[in-house]
Amino acid sequence: MPTLGSRFFGREHKQTKWRRQCTMLSRRGCGVFVIASMFVSSTLYGHVPHDIIRALGISPEYESDGLVFASADQFGVCILRSTDHGETFSEAHGGLETRAFATGMTFSPNFKNDKVVYLFTDQGYYKSEDRGINWQRQPHLRKQSILSIWLDDNYSATQDAYVLTRSGLYLSKRNGASLETLKTFPAAARIGRLCRRSNSLYVHTAYYDKPPFVNGQEVITYKRGQVHVYDLANGSWASLNSELEDLVVADFDVAANSDHSTMIASSTDGRIMTSNDRGDTWTPTYELKGDFAATVRISPNYGNDGTMIMGTANGYAYKSTDQGASWTLVSNGLNRWIQHKNIHVTQLEFSPSYARDNTIFLGKTEGLFKSTDNAAFWRYVAVWPVHWGFFASIAPDYSTSQNVFLGTYNAGIFKSEDGGNDWLPITEGIELLFANGVLVSPNYDKDKALFVMDIASGVHKSTDGGQSYVQNETLSKLLPDPNQAGKYLPLLYRELAISPNFEHDGLLLLFVLPRYILGGNDTHVFTYSEKTGVAKEVSVGSGTGYITGFAFPPSYPSHNRIFCGSTEGLFASDDSGDTWIQVAGQAIDNVLISPTYATDKTVYAMTRTGKIIYSTDSGNIGSFRALESGLEGRYVYNITVSPNYESDNTLYVCTLGDGVIKTSDGGRTWKEVGLRGRFLYDGLTFSPAYNEDATIFAASLAGIHRSRDRGATWEPVLNRSQYQPRFHDIYMRDPDGKSVTLDWDAFNYNSYRNSDDLALRDQVTKMLPRGHYQMLRHKKATQGVYYKYLVNVPGYDINACFTGTSVDYRCIMGPDLGIVEILLDGESQGTVDLYSPSLRVNVSGFSKQGMKKGFHTFTIRSTGTKNAKSTGTSITLNSIDFDF
Structure with a gap:
């Protein structure tokens, strides 16, 4: 059934993405970009990568309350809150009402008692009186970019706040009752910070040109940076x-x-x-x-x-x-x-x-x-939880199979066979970097087919419900390398859609771009037929627009019009994607086709500015008009039509601050129905038997939520996730205490970087010399790879940090492996002999359940000893699984 998907207002040029319809998979926001930013004079170059930490706020009561805030620019607005000293984070978006970009936080001097914290954004600032759980937008400077806020030392009595914006310094008095201008700037400041000591308020501002993009890289040139001093006693300024x-x-x-x-x-x-x-x-x-x-x-x-x-x-x-x-x-x-x-x-x-x-x-x-x-x-510290749910997909035969699939941000694909109660990873054999979704065949009850699209390695298909996969070789060789005969360009795989008539036409639509493109316009759309094995490039618009999603009518091919959202507008095809015509001119972030399209001919689209347009004339040119939804003032980024819309007249809207809100009268009145403040990346996914079971799934930062009463109540239903050796959350420490993060490229760093990075040269090359480690592939290993460390002395540690209630060390056993000691929270749990006459993959070497929920450390330590039958003392790591 069709859904209108999530939208984000990020700062990464034009790449906002959507996945809409259970027949479509989108690969958003997870680019494996090779990024090089360099400092030259006073110019900083760098295409902005993911996970950007824009602001940090640490509670004055940190020692006792463990409260930390982070503003992370993964997909635009995201305010994250930790109450365990910054070990794990969850959403803190309650009450946000604008598509704002968070730039900082500041705490009341009397925070212990009044619980007041301010959040400032590029569209005004917010106040919380419950330690940042809920926010209230403040009356002044609503369209200003706020750089910093300092609260009066006697804030409890005065309620005064000094507010630094790009245009000047202001004093908000008596909790916003009035606003006084203290200083205006001749040019717009890009960076700023307030620092108060005694009677002096120090105002740092920096200026630079608007960042242009050169070859996909952002160029920031600092022009001026200065510090002014405001005398709070007499109101004078000095430098x-x-x-x-x-x-x-x-x-x-x-x-x-x-x-x-x-x-x-x-x-x-x-x-x-x-x-x-x-x-x-x-x-x-x-x-x-x-x-x-x-x-x-x-x-x-x-x-x-x-x-x-x-x-x-x-x-x-x-x-x-x-x-x-x-x-x-x-x-x-x-x-x-x-x-x-x-x-x-x-x-x-x-x-x-x-x-x-x-x-x-x-x-x-x-x-x-x-x-x-x-x-x-x-x-x-993973501010994005490892069980962050991106995509939820439900098998068409859900009423009998109870199969649900979840794509996570960095823990692979999960499957539930009991309606979401229990989950198992189904990524064995795929080397997933960022495959955060799964596309289910419309004929899943017969063919058990799934498509997983890894952003870097391409499209993989399973015909056994996710137990094994085969990579589509044709779709990995789409663009010949003009500089190397017989070679093909590495690609970023961004959007994939499957025909509802797949059983007969085998049709897939695919959007890719060369991996070296960082914000460029070298984009490509292909149609692919599984029946013929032929991939054909087609033209959508000028051929340079960024595709944000495809949408098939549920009645396809009897109603054969396909839609495609693009930064150039909305396009339609009436010939299975071979040719496209533009039907709306606004940049589109999402397309939604009514579940009753066969009778009502309704098509919805959401523009880049967050407006919803619709057509009741099959999406023909000139038929689109704005939807007056009554959602003004809401941070709307997703709207979903009930599968029973024809009878229940119900729409669900996902907002950032107010969670899910619902209308049952076509949009005249709305009410909140839960998940307030949640970051619902992919919106809502309905059970195919929704009319009978009233079931909805919603993927969020907290995993996946399920409602069995049409959204009235929600429960989290995903607990398990994994740490794997190629992820950055695990580090290795040598007997001398030197540590290095275990990243999948760390061990090959010197082979292509000439290692001018002092921090890495000492850590990687001296600690694990070339030839002392191996990354090996095996189809039964978690995500298709595992690591072997060739150490022959005791004291090498592999350390993982997690928050959970159980742990399961998944190891590799073989004829040349040694004995390791296991430590949990620093206490020895005994040893594990990794010797086996033959290779054994994905074996549980140690597990423990029923642990107290909280922060834990898990250590695998080399002993330098081995079984008498073993030919070596190497140690291995496949993955570390744990329950939240």
């Missing part, structure tokens, strides 16, 4: 010493010691400057070559520890413990994505209780990292 006025100040901080005399500033020419007299004089203390400090911070315990830290434009961290006199590289563990070279640090925040917990958080344009040992090692 810091002229020694800084000649520099482009990238970031600035003031110590929270007793007299607030110590300051640090970084400039885009690589200099680090410090002052010990409130900014009257400045001393250069360090100079970075070919790099600069994008973020600088001073320890909250500076008076005792003299600690400063900086994160650079090239993605490194440095620390000083002697008041800035000398600096040491502290980037151990920051090599999450090896192929993303020179990705800059966006955020650095000390724990308020740093003197006791030694904790620092670091945000990069590739994710969030946390150190609990004074920056000796940084551990990647």
